[in-house]
Amino acid sequence: MVTAKRGEPVGVLSRKDFVSDQEVRWCPGCGDYSILAQTQKVMPELGIPRENIVFISGIGCSSRLPYYMNTYGFHSIHGRAATIASGLKAARPELSVWVTTGDGDALSIGGNHLLHVLRRNVDLQIVLHNNEIYGLTKGQYSPTSEFGKRTKSSPYGTIDRPLQPLSVAIGAEATFVARSIDADAHHLVATLERAYKHRGASFVEVFQNCNIFNDGAFAEFTAKEVRADRTIVLEHGKPMIFGKERDKGIRLNGTKLEVVQLGNGVTETDLLVHDEQRDDPSIAFMLSRMQWPECPVALGVLRAVDRPTYDTLMTEQIEHAIAAEGEGDLKDIFLEGDTWTVE
């Protein structure tokens, strides 16, 4: 079975090589189409043999994505993709394993597995299509639906307070945390590529529009006209500037983040400089909480720290054991403890 190092191109594959023969079946206008397209676009860039790529998903509209990728794929059961991916990656570290999931799949039924795959830092790319709704089951609220939302299952409005996927991930010791938008093809491609390049569990939340059951959930700040002023694209080592006119910034005022207008006294040097590699995740946590209208919504890589991955540690333990104790021989094990011979 072929193995390839990251980044080193193998043959010349194009986007089309990653389009499967299955007819895509999402509602016309669904944000999943774009996420699929960008995913197919990014694959050739990674320079891995196609047969070494695996997409694993749970259940949900989003979780159908693997059928449309001409790679190995596993459309598993609801909420369990991370467990299957962990086992596969542990068994076959040379594979590039991607997890496609939804807000219900990853945060409702699958919440525990998400916690643990992140803390273990299994080298996977986890892409969460967050449409703040249960799409496949036709429109019940999800753990990310806004408080008070009226849906089929909450005709009087929800009374559950939503989770912030990125805050959950950071609370679970995630080493790579990023956010993008279905409609921003360019940024999404770049984010997926960063996720792949990161060694360890990469968690990417993508705002995805469900135009049937939750249309425009993110439009307030992701709509083309307002996006520049209501979101901020974080860049490592750069001061946090945003706005159509690049005239606004984020400052850490004591214990609080605040939006400042650049000019009349306030300069770039007053702004918080984004450091995705901070060992302490607390500032990344702060950024994950930024919400419109108080703050612009943070996009891009919030956190990316280098930690040994679960799969490599597992391999190393085996190598060390063999180096130290020699290849296992069944006889030694069979004969452990006292033995005796019967003539």
Next chain:
Amino acid sequence: MVTAKRGEPVGVLSRKDFVSDQEVRWCPGCGDYSILAQTQKVMPELGIPRENIVFISGIGCSSRLPYYMNTYGFHSIHGRAATIASGLKAARPELSVWVTTGDGDALSIGGNHLLHVLRRNVDLQIVLHNNEIYGLTKGQYSPTSEFGKRTKSSPYGTIDRPLQPLSVAIGAEATFVARSIDADAHHLVATLERAYKHRGASFVEVFQNCNIFNDGAFAEFTAKEVRADRTIVLEHGKPMIFGKERDKGIRLNGTKLEVVQLGNGVTETDLLVHDEQRDDPSIAFMLSRMQWPECPVALGVLRAVDRPTYDTLMTEQIEHAIAAEGEGDLKDIFLEGDTWTVE
């Protein structure tokens, strides 16, 4: 069924009234004994009729606690106590419902339920006995065991990075987060009382010594001799001072917490003032990360913010519906849609 308001004493109950007739069965020296004792001690202080108190647990040594409380109790199945407690509290908001759990019960198999009970802010007291080991199953590592720990199930050392229970809770939108120590009876009682007084999901991590399978796991900073210098007891509105001599403090230096020696220029006014009611949980998150030897370990209430609770919201929705639409009448529902009569 009797209901009582918080704090208003009912009859005169004493600790003994909360001791059940069951023989306590933990290993001699187990930290659970103290947690049980403090729990029994705090009960009379709460001024609730005994019959309105319920203890619900999962499975584990810690989870046997309900048997020893002379209240209503439910020793359920592994990891699911939070779900049973949520259902009970939703059905019976007037009850005082306590969840007793362990690091495996709450964070391994029960991790997802913990996330959701916290985000929903169900009005429960959740006490996690963290001994960083699976006690009942005789010594496998848990999600809080330190990296590299050798246990029955990890003879070569673990390769899983541990979770910080309080970070997980804060990442899950917890409204009350606190930490105490089994051996510190006074602080533990005070913390349990605070947890009860908080309206909403109160999450309390208690460092608990398992003297059989993980003896001294916390001794490095909880041992009597060193505790004052290696832990800090947070107090709302007070500057963060600690140390046997009360001569050390915590300062927020830009984006980082640091320990400072008071004196020669450094005064209390330079220190971070603890505000458990900060709307933004990020500073509480920062405090949850403090670890010896870099920092003292934070004890006490890290976060306590007031939010409507799930159970009251549920009751209100029903009251509003009745107020607006009138008590439900089956006939109206039976006859919804078109009807016709057959003579």
Next chain:
Amino acid sequence: MTTLTRESEQPEHSEVLELERVTIRFAGDSGDGMQLAGTQFTKTSAVAGNDISTFPDIPAEIRAPQGSLPGVSGFQVSFSSQEIYTPGDAPDVLVAMNPAALKTNLADLPRGGLLVVNEDEFNETNLKKAAYAANPLEDDSLKAYRLYRVPISALNSRALADSGLTAVQIDRCKNMFALGLMFWMYSRELDTTTHWIEDKFGKNPKVAEGNKAALKAGYHFGETTEMFATHYHVPKAKLKPGLYRNITGNEATALGFLTASKLAGRPLFYGSYPITPASDVLHELARFKRFGVKTFQAEDEIAAIGSAIGASFGGALALTGTSGPGLALKSEAIGLAVMVELPLVIMDVQRAGPSTGMPTKTEQGDLLQAMFGRNGESPVAIVAPATASDCFHVAIEAFRIAVKYRTPVIFLSDGYLGMGSEPWLVPDFTTLPPIDPDFATDPATFKPYARNPETLARPWAVPGTPDLEHRIGGLEKADITGNVSYDAANHDKMVRLRAAKIEKIVQDVPDLEVAGDQSGGLLVLGWGSTYGVITTAVQRARAQGKKVSAAHLRHLNPLPANLGDVLMRYDRVLMPEINLGQMRMLVRARYLVDVVGLNKVSGRPFTIAEIENKIAELVG
């Protein structure tokens, strides 16, 4: 079939044939509003006094591309002047709004069947989407059918030309045109639908007018064109007098549980996680806030049942509901409920498995999971509704047993029942016997695991009751005291007590009744949603003089006390199941009777014909 000349002044170009029963299937793109046309036809026929039965065929895809095969949505309605039990095997009439609809539904239309197509949609692109090489309307691939090519789109837009609606809005009305045409063809009044349109689009008069115009246009098209030489009339059926409404199984289920809570005077708590085809019940119950119903949308199925167990401990009427995969997840917690012996109803609206299977398709594949899907000896009671409206009564029965015997009860419905609909004789609440929660309150006599000798039920002592403080849990309990016990003899005793308690329920299970001969010949034994087809098939076979009778199980565990005797009275026993023979296995094991199976696991209900053929094969 008798011809009759209509007493009416104006001359009739088209004769009227009277029919006993007609089955129409409306098929089109998900966007074409076929469910709507179908339900409207259903209501009108019901109001006209027919007996009716319907079944929707909704696509699995959320919203597949317009005009594509997976995007086809269908609705079948059968209406009759006799009592009917099924939506009919095959349609007499197929209305196909586009090529994809024709492609996916034609196979079900018997040769000679009436086929109405919207010819306007049979264009290049749509034919391609439906994978038609050539236009079936052009070649003679349809000559086996009575084909009517109607330019529905064109006629509809012409009729609405000056309605002031946009082209898209106008096109959306074409289902009303098709419906109008069917109304004319089956001599139906338009007013029920007209009123409905007025309610629905009241706020939007233009749209309302448009829909009404389309409806009329379709009707008049039938009346005025010479296209149709005959049209039809299906007389009133003789039905039990009373007030009726049309109801789906899932609606009836929700109402049954709501009613049970009223009968018990305890609030209903529903812990659930959405899953097809059970979600409707959550949607329904979530609307009943003013009844004090509490719905808890849990993070997963385990939390859902956990919350219900907690609510039951608190004295609520606790319910959890799901479909097959969710029931699997609840397995461990059901075991806990067995051990703590609290009232709990678990609803499983079965779907095609294994695993995710075919979520929108029906099956009876969860029976053995319901019986045995837990560790150790953990018996539960199981009940299964026979028809959509029966769901109401069986839902109440489930809680009656759960409360009286302090036990989990599994309510085993399926997708066919849940989504199918039929007329429901609206019950009179006051005639339903109450359910007594019978809470323990007396400290003097209270013992957590002391049992009522008649039911073997333990006391239900809820938190808040002074001096009944006690602790329950999943570890084995000592008899009487309920303390944790590892005693060998006690465990053996408790295992047998739990089994005996479930067996005791038989005293509340009515004896099995046989429709037909009380002995001899073939007995067709069924359970669950096969009731309709079995009843009809057996009636037809008997009409042909075959010696065959039918019996139906509503209580699956325990089984009726007289089942063994009943089985012995017949020469042969046939058990049709939409699985590989799960109930058959239980019956064979228990009574050592060589029950024959008829098994089909295609995600679809049996057709009457399939049962008839098997009967014919067995009794000649």
Next chain:
Amino acid sequence: MTTLTRESEQPEHSEVLELERVTIRFAGDSGDGMQLAGTQFTKTSAVAGNDISTFPDIPAEIRAPQGSLPGVSGFQVSFSSQEIYTPGDAPDVLVAMNPAALKTNLADLPRGGLLVVNEDEFNETNLKKAAYAANPLEDDSLKAYRLYRVPISALNSRALADSGLTAVQIDRCKNMFALGLMFWMYSRELDTTTHWIEDKFGKNPKVAEGNKAALKAGYHFGETTEMFATHYHVPKAKLKPGLYRNITGNEATALGFLTASKLAGRPLFYGSYPITPASDVLHELARFKRFGVKTFQAEDEIAAIGSAIGASFGGALALTGTSGPGLALKSEAIGLAVMVELPLVIMDVQRAGPSTGMPTKTEQGDLLQAMFGRNGESPVAIVAPATASDCFHVAIEAFRIAVKYRTPVIFLSDGYLGMGSEPWLVPDFTTLPPIDPDFATDPATFKPYARNPETLARPWAVPGTPDLEHRIGGLEKADITGNVSYDAANHDKMVRLRAAKIEKIVQDVPDLEVAGDQSGGLLVLGWGSTYGVITTAVQRARAQGKKVSAAHLRHLNPLPANLGDVLMRYDRVLMPEINLGQMRMLVRARYLVDVVGLNKVSGRPFTIAEIENKIAELVG
């Protein structure tokens, strides 16, 4: 029992009786090291050439208060000059180190049995802890037994007075004193234990010396005091020649799975979440890093099986293991494995249920859960080991089936097998047939759901194989292509194909063999851990001339092809099970044979006598 005078110079105050079989139970506080004494006696007897069988009785509590009843720990060893299959019903000798141990174990000692007590521990406090009103050594409540009051504590401390050990350390040695005494009583050599002590405490010579001294002291106490009029000798057994070791079922299971991975040339992946009594297997496999074994301690049982399914998709030999409650949690994922048809072994070391039940006690209550505990029609293969050492072979068999048929296989062990031990004839790896993973590699012929006609298995195409990219999942699959399909006929076909594939396995299942008469009389049919008692009971009954034979099932699904014929050949069939008759139900349903059950669900294995009595009842 023949008396013989020992050829030895020095005069013998005590005669030596030769016995065929002896069963000793060591019982004391958890802190008293009874497990250790027991295992040492076992090894010495094994080395001395006896056949042996042991069973530990470990307290449920983690560490109950010292001297308390729940704190009692016991270890029973049976050794014999004949082949034996069980640790014996009742002990011939009970060594009780404290009052609690006497209280909890005396009931098992037959009247006239040998009772050795450490009288020093029979003081006020200990008697109270054991709930003794009066000291049983003082009143004559023990006069039915051959009571020996030995001041073990005192003698032991005296012997170690100048060992330089602390009082606590000295007291810890008293189990060695008791062991030494038993060694003398059964004419055993001390050297096996002496060597063991030297290894174990090598680093701590003082402690080593102390233990050896205590051991010798016990031995000499027996030899020199006049207390014991007789001692005993159990000659060598005639055992299959070869190299032996003592092994528990869980150890043998772990070695079997490890061996299977070697035979398949694929790394073993074990995904598991700790649970009693299955955890040992995780502990064992975690040690085998140098064999490339990967153990994944998952966050729960669902993650555990999920990880194993992922590893299997990747081409590893994938295993997940648990006990009953964990199997319940795995239900849904097992259904996924059935649908994706990948090799997977699921180990269930059964314990007493339902729910949490009695975790440290044994049961056979999960058979029907293993068969049916999933939604829809989801058949899996099931195998069950018969003895501790048989676990090794059956573990390999499980993977052989899983790989050849691309199916989940459930390995059904239980707590009695897992914790019990017996001598294991160490196998020669080279004689074991290999397991061929037979990966798909040829793009030209690859179809994800095309089947091998002989096995109906689909290809195992693992990621990394060029041009075999394909997608699997839990939705129904189209035959051959494996694409998602909602086609009715296809679903029915696939449901039957999956069932037929499991049935096909029968071609690899050896015919059932009967020990005894090949027809007529009573057949005692068993499965799993009842093998030992059934075999012994039937042998004894036959020795008494009763017409009774025995047969044992290792393959529970599918059942051996000849089972039906075998059953027909006997007048009656008896099936003893540690459940309420789960396999009995399956057999009755399938063969319509009126199998009689002997059922006990007390958390304990059957005694030989219980089976003998039932046989006597049936065949007189």
